[in-house]
Amino acid sequence: MSADAWVLLGESLLETLYMVIVSGLVSALLGIPLGVLLHVTRPGQILERKVLNQLLGIVVNATRSVPFIILMVAIIPLTRLIAGTSIGTTAAIVPLALASIPFVARIAEGALNEVSSGLVEAAQSMGATPLQIISRVMLPEALPGLINGLTLTLVTLVSYSAMAGAIGGGGLGDLGIRYGYQRFDGVIMLVTVAVLILLVQLIQSAGEKLQAHFEHK
Known part of the structure; x- marks a missing residue:
């Protein structure tokens, strides 16, 4: 690979990191x-609302069922607006x-489902409000599961960001398509794939260490 190709690789890696980190933060916050x-x-x-729960479930499932490449095209007007x-x-x-927002939502729901109902009942018996139960009992107890889920989300976002390159999203996916595939440069293609694999391994390793830390704590 030429010096220019390495520069492009570095720029594309930074673009991928930018997309993954920002979208990961947004998906976690929401x-x-x-x-x-x-x-x-x-x-x-503790806040049973059957109708609301069903409506939220329908929206989350509907969003998750749309393939990412179709979703990107379908929401172009919204993307342009934002x-x-x-x-x-x-x-x-x-x-x-x-x-990724509905993906994270289901992961968070699953992690909270693993929290012992006895802890919640004990907090209720001591007069804790629903907000206190959520913030001081449920979320701390579910933290290792949340970390594991967010790690999985970031790994998924790496692959999604590569797909975004197919419609001009930039990043490593765009580099692989424009310079590796369209220009028949096998070296760039292989290096791009290797960098993506390394990035996923680093994210997974960091997530596992963080999860183990909080499980031990």
Whole structure:
């Protein structure tokens, strides 16, 4: 690979990291509260609201069922409204976040389902409010599961960001398509794939260490 190719690789890696980190933060900030709401409004939970729970479940399932490549194209008007453009790394964050929010919500809901009902009942018997139960009992107890789920989300976002390159989203996917596939440069293609694999391994390793730390704690 030439020096220019290495520069392009570095720029593409930074674009991918930008897309993954920002969309991951957005999905965590919106997806975890949505997952909490899904959990606490279930029948038998502290804020039981059967109709609301069913409506939220339908919306989350509907969003998750749409293939990412179709979602990117379908929400181009929304992307343009939010980002001011429908191409580029910043624009790609919109569909990436939208696709991962319901994913994170279901992961958060599943992690909260594993929290012992005895702990919740003990908190209720001591007069804790629903907000206190959520913030001081449920979320701390579910933290290792949440970390594991967010790690999985970031790994998924890496692959989604590569798909975003197919419609001008930038990043390593765009580099692999434009310079590796369209220009028949097998070396760039292989290096791009290797960098993506390494990035996923680093994210997974960091997530596992963080999860183990909080499980031990």
